Every structure is written in structure tokens, then in C-alpha cells.
Amino acid sequence: MLHPKYRWVGLHSDAEAASLLAEQAGIPKIVASLLVSRGIQDAQEARQFLQGTMKDLHDPYLLSGMQEAVARIRRAVEQDEQILIYGDYDADGVSSTALMLCLMRHLNARFEYYIPHRSKEGYGLHISALEPFVERGFTLVITVDTGISAVEQIAYANAAGMDVIVTDHHEPPEVLPEAYALVNPKLPYCKYPFKGLAGVGVAYKLAAALLADETPAAWTELVTLGTIADLMPLTDENRILVTNGLKAMAYSSFPGITALMGAAGYAKSEPLTMVSSTNVAFGLAPRINASGRMSHANQAVALLTTQSIEEAEKIAEDLDILNKERQLLVDSIVQEAIAQLAGKEAEGALPGVIVLAGEGWNPGVIGIVASKILDRYYRPTIVLGIDPETGTCKGSARSIPGLDIYEALTHCKGLLDHYGGHPSAAGMTLHRSQLAKLEEQLNEFAAGVLYEEHFIPVMHTDLECRLSDISLPVIEQLENLAPFGMGNTCPRLLIRGAKLVESRSLGKEGKHMKLVLSQDGTMMEAVAFGKGELLSQLTEEARIDVVAEASINEWNGSRKPQLMIQDLAVPHIQVFDYRGASHPVVKMNEIRSQLIEQQSLEQRMIAVVAVKDSELTKNYELNDTPCWIYDKDVGVIPGNTAAQLNGQNRMDIKILFVLELPESFDIWHKMMGAFSSLERVYLLHPARDRQEAILPPSREQFKQIYALLKQQVTAAVPEEELISGLMRRTRLSRRMLVMTLEVFEELGFIHRDMGTITVIQAPAKRALDSSRRYLELGELAEMEQILHHAGIPQITQWLMTNQQNVS
Incomplete structure (x- = not known):
């Protein structure tokens, strides 16, 4: 038996509603079923989900503060004011900054930009960063992907004669800054119909408000990068923007994106015919993030804004090297963090909220470390890097459904110098002297909202099917739901009872595995990334349940279905x-x-x-x-x-x-x-040697042996002598003959006394199967034959039957 990592929960899909939607919207029933399970039952809503265009985007002026922001920017451009674009160092912040720089160039504005150093300054708007720009006469600051919590900093800017326009998407605090304009769909009074925009999405809406139909289509590439990297839901207008951005990326207008595709191994000499959300999430985003994590995000901004192919390729190569260094650093810190947590476990149970801190841990990668610790232990996790000289701790938090980490940090805000974020991820700064209290208060808060069921990760499955149902046409229909990501995951198919035909490791150090599964005459390959350690836990011809995504494997002109396993289980012994x-x-x-x-x-x-x-x-x-x-x-x-x-x-x-x-x-x-x-x-x-085997007893065999006994034994004979003679005549093993004699004794056919045997010449007639020993001999023969000589599939089936009989 192999337990799944997740608790599988099937999404409900009303079959009648799916049939009706398929008919009304003119779409395949399997697609309609998946849409219904995702809450879409209206034909018009389904068409917009599947075929939405840029014309279906919401009016940017529905965002509170947009009217004031547009008017102030136009005045600044007209009056030749100096404008500061203030961004953030993650991929969303870099994309937002790059998009805003493109907008400033388009407007012919006078501008510069600033992104704080991740480890030296930390997240957010800083007075020390604004001071030089005040001295140089800058009069307008536009924040992107930051600023909603910068109460003191914006008060400073106001007093210094700077107007500040905040564009952000993070959770607003209780006290809002008195900015010239606040543009954030999550503001409690904002009536904007979609709350899931990334920071770059809000920046794009500002650009769209300023430029209307003149907004360059290529800018959706930047929106795509930031939206996917920041794990925003690919629903509503995010889906439209990302769909258009992925199409544009195949023939990108940005030399930096083309170069980054090459560095990630997705593109060589010719443009890609199709870019997927997976390409962005695992190829582009980590390399953009590596800039801010390992060096300074200015490199990534330069990459996304350069017009020089040569410069773009050089920066992309540098970011690729930084990303590899980042991977090694993350692995090192993860091992230290696990060792530290093992010490805490030794003192008691695993805490509800894990808080780990270490001197010298690079603040640029601790968010990734927190994610890896969460994946391993499935607990809300905070990882902090401690500056040994100042005692300042900079941390990143990752959480699970059930605990809003931003709310939890708000509960502990008296211990924090600064914090901000979302329900599932956040950042904070505090002094190391407050670490113990922070851990204590977070766990007190968690104890009131988290229960045992919250610590079991859930994986939702969209559809239960057989391998024979997963054909090329079906997979092509499922791809109509792309792009996939947060809020719109790739359909997860549940297949039960597939037979394992073949298994082998893949990749360096066997980190991945490849399986061949069979069911109802259909054979299919399946790949499981990061699950290579499970190979030793899979037995020959095991019956496997898998949750998988269906894909098409194309090789040398051949196309065939393939499963990408997300989780698996063996439900039997x-x-x-x-x-x-x-x-x-x-x-x-x-x-x-x-x-x-x-x-x-x-x-x-x-x-x-x-x-x-x-x-x-x-x-x-x-x-x-x-x-x-x-x-x-x-x-x-x-x-x-x-x-x-x-x-x-x-x-x-x-x-x-x-x-x-x-x-x-x-x-x-x-x-x-x-x-x-x-x-x-x-x-x-x-x-055991086959010559010593116990054979299944048969009437003919017992009849033959009894006939030999009557012929040879006319008086009491030493048992050992008799057995030796029978072995020569019958070629049966000594064990088999000893047990046969025990059956004859029980039936009254022979008499044993002091090591001798006497044959009863006229015994009472009794059926062989009336002998308990005869029945036991048959069971023993079956057991030994199976456990000594049968293959694993036969033994497994025998044990399963045995388990059922004793339960």
C-alpha cells in the first residue's frame, strides 16, 4: 500500500447542467462538464471564458482613484515634471516597473525609476530612497506593486512637495496612506468587478486608462510575466490578458523576453509557435526573480526594457547563472532549516506555524525556502534571515488554506517593524529579540483557526475516467481551457486501478520516474516529476490509482497521449x-x-x-x-x-x-x-529446494502410497526405514511422506508406536477429506508453493484474498 500525498476531493459537476451547457454553447461535453465544475453554467459566460477578447476587459476607470491618477500624470507630462517610478524587486514588481517605463517613454515624459535592494533595504517605499529625488526636484511618484501600506513614507513625500500615486494589489491595511491617488482593486470601497489583478495588471489598467485603444498589444507580455509569477488567478480579465500575452511572446516585441526564452531552453534560432503558462512559471519567472534575490532587480528591468538584442542576450545569460547560484543557495538553507526544525520536533510536536531563522540566510531566497518547508511539512511557514550585526530579521511567510497569514501577522503587528502581503504569502521585518514572541503569538492565533483537517493537503480532481477515455481528440478539447494556472488549473483526471507494467527512473540522480500503465487493453506512458524516490515503493503489476494531467507527447512526428502524474496511491497490500x-x-x-x-x-x-x-x-x-x-x-x-x-x-x-x-x-x-x-x-x-516441496495432495497419490504400504508392511516396521523406501519408490520429499503418514494415522489406516509403523489391514472406510490433517496439507502446499515459488503479482493477489478472509 502506498498512501497519496494529498486528500483527493472530486469537484462536483452536474451532468444535466453540463449537457445543457454543451448544447447551448456548442462545446464538447467534457469541456462543458469541466466548466460547470468550475462554476460556469451560463452559455455567455462560457463563451467569454473560452473566447474572451481584449474588448471584454473591464473599464479601467471603474478602479477607484483612476480618474485622479490619469489627470495628475497628464499634467505632469504637460508641465515637464520629473516623475519617479518606484517599484519592487520580485517578478511582478519588475514587470510592473518595466511596463510603467514603457508607458513613460510612450508619453515622452521625464522619468527615472527606483527599486530598493532586497537585502539592504527590503520591501516597500523608503524615505531614505525618496530623499535624493526630493533634492533633485521630482514632484510626482508613481508606485507599482507597492505602496498601499506606506503611511509614513507618503506623509514625508507630501510634506516634501511630492505627489504620490499608488498602484498596488496587496491587502490594504486598516490605516491607508494619504496619497494623491490610491489605485488598488482590493480597497474596501473600490467597486472594480475583479479583485485578482497582479501589480502589473493594475499598472496595465493605468496605461489603458491613459492610452485607451492606443495601448500597445505587446505590453500584455509584461502583464503575463508578472501575473503568472505572482500566482494570480488566471480567471476573468487575467485570463484574457495572459492568453494574449502568451500569443505575443511567441514572436516577442521584447528582445529581453526572447533572450530569456533562449536561456531557459525554450527557444533556439526560430520563434516558438506557442508559449505556455508553464514556460513562463518555470522558465522566465525564476530567472527574473533571481536578479532581485541574488543581486539587484535593476538587471531584470534592464533586460525587459532594452531594445538591443546583444545586451538582452548578455543580461539573460547573467540571470541564468544567478538562477543556478540561487538554486544551490536554496538547497543549502533548506537543509539547515530542516535540521533546525528537527531540533524543535525533538522537544515536542510539530508546531502549527513553523518559524525558522538563521544568521546569514539570504533574504532574497527565504521565500523559496519557506515554500519548500511548507511543501514538506504542510504547515504555515515563516523563514527569516538574521543580520548578525544589527539583529534585524527579514522574513517571508507562506501559508495554507485555513490560515490567512496577513491576518495572522496583523494579530502580531506590535512585534513587527513592518509587514505586508496576501492571505497565502507575506513579508515582515522585526528584531531578533521578538522572534520567540512572534512564534508564540502566531501559534496562539493558529490554534484558534486551524484544525487537524487543515493539515492534510487537498487535491481537487475534475473527472474520473479510464485510460481508454484519454484520447488525442479529448486532450485537444481539454487544451481549450488553457492557459492554466492559479484559479484555473489544468484538468486533473482520476484513474483508478491501472496496472503497473513498467517503471524506471528519469533525470539526474533519479529524481523523476516514468511508468507504463495498462487498463482495459489500453497502454499509456506516465511521467512523475520529483517523485523518483517512490520507485522503491512500487511493486510489479501493482494496481495504481493516479491523479494526472493529460498531455500530448510529440516525438519524431509521432503524437500520443501521456499522463503527467500529480499524485498516486496503491490501495492494496x-x-x-x-x-x-x-x-x-x-x-x-x-x-x-x-x-x-x-x-x-x-x-x-x-x-x-x-x-x-x-x-x-x-x-x-x-x-x-x-x-x-x-x-x-x-x-x-x-x-x-x-x-x-x-x-x-x-x-x-x-x-x-x-x-x-x-x-x-x-x-x-x-x-x-x-x-x-x-x-x-x-x-x-x-x-526452499523444490525437492523438499509439499505437493497438493491428490486421491490417486494417496491411493498409490497406501497400496505400497499394504504390500511392504506386513509387520511393525521402523518409520525411518519405511520413509526411505517410499522416497525411492515415489520420488516424493521426506516432508511430504511424513505428512501423508500423519493423514493415514488420523484416518486409522496405520498405527504408530515407539518409532514403528504397522498397517491396519482392514480399516474402517473413511473419506480422505474427512481428515483435518489432509485439509491442512492442502493449505500448506498452497501456501508454500505461492510464498516460495510464485511471482509477486500472484503472491499479492493471494495475500489480498487472505486479508479479506481474516477481516
Whole structure:
């Protein structure tokens, strides 16, 4: 058995509503079903979702403050005022800054821009940054992707004779700055119909308000980059802007985007025919972010605004190098953070909110570290870098559904010098002396809103189907829902009971895996990125449940369906074959250590079973693993102290190492009943020579042996002598003959006394199957034949049947 990482929850889709929508909108039923599950049932709404154009964008003047912002910018341009564009250092902030610079150039304005240094200054508007521009006579500041919390800084600007227009999309604080204009769809009084714009989306709306139909179509490329990078929902007008931006990127008007595509490996000498949201999320965004994380975001702004192909290629190459350095740095900090958290776990249970801090941790990458810790432990996580000289901590937070991290930080605002963000991600600054109180107050807050179910990640599935349902035409229909991203995920298909035909690792160090699945005569390849460690947990011909996205694999002119696995499970007991291992206990300890280390299994979940007085358990160290001994009455009894301590909790045992087999099937059956929660069985028992095998008993065989006995035994004969003679005549194993004689004794056909055997010449007639020993012999023969000589699929099926019979 292999448990899924997520709890799978199927999205509800009304079949009747889907049929009606398919008919009214003229779309395939599978697409209609997916739209209904995403809350779209109206035909007009469906057409706009699938075919929306730039004309369907909302009027930018619906944004509060837009009228005032446009008028002030036009006056500044007309009067030749100096304008400062103040941005942020992440990909959304860089895209917003680049778009605003394009707008300023288009307006022929006098302008400069400023982005704070991530580690030296931190997020937001800073008075120290504004002072030089005040001295130089700048009279208008336009913020992009920042500013909504800058109460003191904007008050300073106002007093210094600067007007400030804030364009932002972050959560507004309780007290708003007194800016010349606040443009943010999340303002409580703003009636704008879509609240999910990225910072660059708000900047684009400002450009659209100023330029109307003259707004260059190419600017949607910048909107696309920032929107996807900032994980904004790809619904409503974000979907329209990103769809148009992805199309434009294939023949980009920005040398920097073309060069960045090349650095990410997506484009060579010719333009791409299609750019996907995945290309942007995993190729462009990390390299843009690397600039602000590892150096200064000015590099990324220069890349997106240059008109020189040569300069763009040089900067793109530099950003690619920075991104690789960033990856190494993140890996290093993650390991330190995990070690620090292990120390906290040793002191007690895993906290509801994880707070980790380290000296010298680069503030530029701690957000990524927080995401990785969250992915591993599924807890709201804050990671902070501590400046050892000043004691200042700069942190990033990532949260899970159920805890609004911005609200949680607001609860602790008395400890913070500065904070801001969204329900799922935030940033903060505080002194290291406040760290312990911050952790305490955050966990107090979390205790009131988070329950056990919140700590189990959920994966929504769109549709349950069979492999045969996933054809090329169906996949092409599903692609009509693209672009995919937050709020509009790629359809996740649930396939149950597919047979594993083949499995192998992919990539460096085997981090990924490739499977071949079979179901109802349909074979399909499936790729699972980042799940290479699961290979050792998949057994031959296992029946697998998978949640996957369907894609088309194109190679050498061939096109075929392919699954991209998001999560998987094996719902039945699994068998792992190490039969005949030369050092079974050594092998067991090796596997056991891997299970505890890699899969977080506890010692109490693992057990060993062997026969009484086994040399294996005497001569080898069991490392405190509970060892159980076969018992004819109850199946198993404790065989060491660890088993005695765990004797009342056999339901906890999920993993069983079989070092030896019992002497009867009845004992095996009782043992399986004792360990009724088994998920995996590791077979390490010694191999038995086929010459010693117990054969399934047959009437003809018993008739033949009885005839030989009547011929040879006319008086009491030593049992050993008789067995040796029968072995020569029948070629049956000694074990088989001993048990056959036991059956004859039970039926009254022979008499045993003091090591001799006498044949009863005229016994009472009795049917063979009236002998309990005869029935036991058949069960034992089946058990040994399967556990010694059958393949893993046959053993698995036999154990599953055995489990059902004892449950």
C-alpha cells in the first residue's frame, strides 16, 4: 500500500447542467462538464471564458482613484515634471516597473525609476530612497506593486512637495496612506468587478486608462510575466490578458523576453509557435526573480526594457547563472532549516506555524525556502534571515488554506517593524529579540483557526475516467481551457486501478520516474516529476490509482497521449521480494532504516516475524524492532522486549518482515488476523529446494502410497526405514511422506508406536477429506508453493484474498 500525498476531493459537476451547457454553447461535453465544475453554467459566460477578447476587459476607470491618477500624470507630462517610478524587486514588481517605463517613454515624459535592494533595504517605499529625488526636484511618484501600506513614507513625500500615486494589489491595511491617488482593486470601497489583478495588471489598467485603444498589444507580455509569477488567478480579465500575452511572446516585441526564452531552453534560432503558462512559471519567472534575490532587480528591468538584442542576450545569460547560484543557495538553507526544525520536533510536536531563522540566510531566497518547508511539512511557514550585526530579521511567510497569514501577522503587528502581503504569502521585518514572541503569538492565533483537517493537503480532481477515455481528440478539447494556472488549473483526471507494467527512473540522480500503465487493453506512458524516490515503493503489476494531467507527447512526428502524474496511491497490500537473501536480517535493517528516514515511519509500525528459537533472531541485531514468534494457538506471540511493549497495539503495525515461514497455513492465517492493518510485506525467508516441496495432495497419490504400504508392511516396521523406501519408490520429499503418514494415522489406516509403523489391514472406510490433517496439507502446499515459488503479482493477489478472509 502506498498512501497519496494529498486528500483527493472530486469537484462536483452536474451532468444535466453540463449537457445543457454543451448544447447551448456548442462545446464538447467534457469541456462543458469541466466548466460547470468550475462554476460556469451560463452559455455567455462560457463563451467569454473560452473566447474572451481584449474588448471584454473591464473599464479601467471603474478602479477607484483612476480618474485622479490619469489627470495628475497628464499634467505632469504637460508641465515637464520629473516623475519617479518606484517599484519592487520580485517578478511582478519588475514587470510592473518595466511596463510603467514603457508607458513613460510612450508619453515622452521625464522619468527615472527606483527599486530598493532586497537585502539592504527590503520591501516597500523608503524615505531614505525618496530623499535624493526630493533634492533633485521630482514632484510626482508613481508606485507599482507597492505602496498601499506606506503611511509614513507618503506623509514625508507630501510634506516634501511630492505627489504620490499608488498602484498596488496587496491587502490594504486598516490605516491607508494619504496619497494623491490610491489605485488598488482590493480597497474596501473600490467597486472594480475583479479583485485578482497582479501589480502589473493594475499598472496595465493605468496605461489603458491613459492610452485607451492606443495601448500597445505587446505590453500584455509584461502583464503575463508578472501575473503568472505572482500566482494570480488566471480567471476573468487575467485570463484574457495572459492568453494574449502568451500569443505575443511567441514572436516577442521584447528582445529581453526572447533572450530569456533562449536561456531557459525554450527557444533556439526560430520563434516558438506557442508559449505556455508553464514556460513562463518555470522558465522566465525564476530567472527574473533571481536578479532581485541574488543581486539587484535593476538587471531584470534592464533586460525587459532594452531594445538591443546583444545586451538582452548578455543580461539573460547573467540571470541564468544567478538562477543556478540561487538554486544551490536554496538547497543549502533548506537543509539547515530542516535540521533546525528537527531540533524543535525533538522537544515536542510539530508546531502549527513553523518559524525558522538563521544568521546569514539570504533574504532574497527565504521565500523559496519557506515554500519548500511548507511543501514538506504542510504547515504555515515563516523563514527569516538574521543580520548578525544589527539583529534585524527579514522574513517571508507562506501559508495554507485555513490560515490567512496577513491576518495572522496583523494579530502580531506590535512585534513587527513592518509587514505586508496576501492571505497565502507575506513579508515582515522585526528584531531578533521578538522572534520567540512572534512564534508564540502566531501559534496562539493558529490554534484558534486551524484544525487537524487543515493539515492534510487537498487535491481537487475534475473527472474520473479510464485510460481508454484519454484520447488525442479529448486532450485537444481539454487544451481549450488553457492557459492554466492559479484559479484555473489544468484538468486533473482520476484513474483508478491501472496496472503497473513498467517503471524506471528519469533525470539526474533519479529524481523523476516514468511508468507504463495498462487498463482495459489500453497502454499509456506516465511521467512523475520529483517523485523518483517512490520507485522503491512500487511493486510489479501493482494496481495504481493516479491523479494526472493529460498531455500530448510529440516525438519524431509521432503524437500520443501521456499522463503527467500529480499524485498516486496503491490501495492494496504490497509484497516486496527479497526471498533467499544471504543475510536477511542485515537486509531487513537496511530497508527498515530507509523506511524510517525517507517515509517518516515510526518504529512501532514495523514488525518482524520468525519461528521459535530462530537462529536468525539469535545471531543478528534487530535494532529494537519488535520481533514476533509464530504460535499455533493465536498466530503470533511477542518474541522480544520491543514486541512485548507493543503487544497491545498490533493494529499500529503496517510493515511486516517475514524472516521465516510457519509450519502450517493455519498459523499464517492467524498471524494475518493478528496484524490486520498490514500495508506492506517484505519476504526475506530462505529459499526452499523444490525437492523438499509439499505437493497438493491428490486421491490417486494417496491411493498409490497406501497400496505400497499394504504390500511392504506386513509387520511393525521402523518409520525411518519405511520413509526411505517410499522416497525411492515415489520420488516424493521426506516432508511430504511424513505428512501423508500423519493423514493415514488420523484416518486409522496405520498405527504408530515407539518409532514403528504397522498397517491396519482392514480399516474402517473413511473419506480422505474427512481428515483435518489432509485439509491442512492442502493449505500448506498452497501456501508454500505461492510464498516460495510464485511471482509477486500472484503472491499479492493471494495475500489480498487472505486479508479479506481474516477481516
